[in-house]
Amino acid sequence: MRTDPDHTPVVNRLPRRGTDRVEDAVAWILTAAALLLVVAATVTGLGTYGRAAERAELQRTTTSQVRAVLLEDANATIVDVGGPMPARVAARWLDRNGHEHTGSVVVRQTLPAGAEIDVWIDAAGALTSRPTTTANAVVGGIAAAFGVLCAGGTLLVAVWLAVRRATGSVNARRWEREWAHVEPLWRRTTL
Numbered sequence: 001m002r003t004d005p006d007h008t009p010v011v012n013r014l015p016r017r018g019t020d021r022v023e024d025a026v027a028w029i030l031t032a033a034a035l036l037l038v039v040a041a042t043v044t045g046l047g048t049y050g051r052a053a054e055r056a057e058l059q060r061t062t063t064s065q066v067r068a069v070l071l072e073d074a075n076a077t078i079v080d081v082g083g084p085m086p087a088r089v090a091a092r093w094l095d096r097n098g099h100e101h102t103g104s105v106v107v108r109q110t111l112p113a114g115a116e117i118d119v120w121i122d123a124a125g126a127l128t129s130r131p132t133t134t135a136n137a138v139v140g141g142i143a144a145a146f147g148v149l150c151a152g153g154t155l156l157v158a159v160w161l162a163v164r165r166a167t168g169s170v171n172a173r174r175w176e177r178e179w180a181h182v183e184p185l186w187r188r189t190t191l
Contacts, residue, residue, distance in 0.1 A: 017174075019167035026163045030156050037152040045145025052137035059131035068093035068119045074107035084108060091117070095125030103127055 068091040076084040091105040105119055105127065122128045 017171070019170050023163060023167050026160070030160055034153075034156055037149065037156065040152070041145040041148040044148045045141040048144035049137050049141025052132060052140045053134060056132040056134055056137055062123045063120050063128055063131050064096060065118050065120055066093050066095070067116045068105055070105075070107065070111055070113050070115050070117065071102070072113050074109070074111045074115075076108060076110045084110075091119070093119060093121065093125075095121055096123075097125075099125060101125045 071090040071092060074087045074089045076087050078084055086106045086108045088104045089107055090102060092100055092102045094100055101121075103126075105117065107117060111117070120128050120130050
């Protein structure tokens, strides 16, 4: 079998310049680091989701929504930016066992005394916040994974840009030295 005379076989497949080898090595390392970063982000996101989902399930079993009766008028203040400012007023409610509780509740609209609003209470009958939902857990997991990806990706890009800048600087200095050596000879042959 004859070989093509115009085609010369490539004996040394590695780049000729040392800076090319450095860039290639760093590129491989950063690619492996990026794959590990994706795994770390996935594990972080799933872990965050799992903890939030457990908390949501616990809150769902220990909290309940009840009706509270306002003991005084609630006057929500209207502000220019963002709508009404919530008011805190006294209210009373019954827990799951029928015991009466009183406390200060947040009312987001103007209501008269005696009006009923929905509030969330814990197992002891104390006011608590609305329980976390599964959707909140999903969003939390996605946000955590995205945060890890952004932080790690920023670091990887910064390392790559620093390496490129360093190798470019080394190459530029070499080219200047080589040109200073070749340019006088080249000028004599062209003039």
